[in-house]
Amino acid sequence: xxxxxxxxxxxxxxxxxxxxxxxxxxxxxxxxxxxxxxxxxxxxxxxxxxxxxxxxxxxxxxxxxxxxxxxxxxxxxxxxxxxxxxxxxxxxxxxxxxxxxxxxxxxxxxxxxxxxxxxxxxxxxxxxxxxxxxxxx
Numbered sequence: 001x002x003x004x005x006x007x008x009x010x011x012x013x014x015x016x017x018x019x020x021x022x023x024x025x026x027x028x029x030x031x032x033x034x035x036x037x038x039x040x041x042x043x044x045x046x047x048x049x050x051x052x053x054x055x056x057x058x059x060x061x062x063x064x065x066x067x068x069x070x071x072x073x074x075x076x077x078x079x080x081x082x083x084x085x086x087x088x089x090x091x092x093x094x095x096x097x098x099x100x101x102x103x104x105x106x107x108x109x110x111x112x113x114x115x116x117x118x119x120x121x122x123x124x125x126x127x128x129x130x131x132x133x134x135x136x137x
Contacts, residue, residue: 017132018118022081029077034061062102070098082133085123097126 038044038053038060048054068075073084073092085101087093093101101122104110110121119129 018083018130020118022083022132023130026075026077026081026083029080030065030075031057031061033076034058034064037064058106062099062106066099066102067095068098069093069102070095078130082135083130084133085128085130087127088129093126093128097128101126101128 035044035046035048035057038057039046041060042056044053044056048057065075065077069078069085070093073086078084085093085098087097092098104122104125105120110125112120114120115124117129123129
């Protein structure tokens with residue numbers, strides 16, 4: 001049997017351990033990276049001047065986090081705090097689900113409404129869950 005990546009379900013910790021605090025830290029890290037990329041690519045300063053620049057940063061955030069989470073199961077922010085986004089089989093959710101999940105999360109409200117196990121509406125919509133990844137030896 002091939003070895004599974006550290007974010008797969010057999011190695012993942014209970015999803016309730018992916019606390020809101022860890023999720024917020026990952027979100028802030030990813031937002032700052034998106035703002036940096038938007039600044040370098042489009043000359044946007046921080047804080048953004050006007051809603052147009054804010055939307056550019058949000059677009060970069062959705063594409064950057066969505067593709068990382070969809071293809072690899074983690075964004076750089078999630079990797080730092082040891083969180084992963086997986087489907088029911090324990091694999092990454094795929095690029096289009098990653099983009100949709102991140103777009104819904106960026107609206108904020110779907111992320112605030114959660115089930116008992118910490119799944120937001122954005123996770124329910126795409127069939128994903130956020131799990132804590134244990135430290136590797």
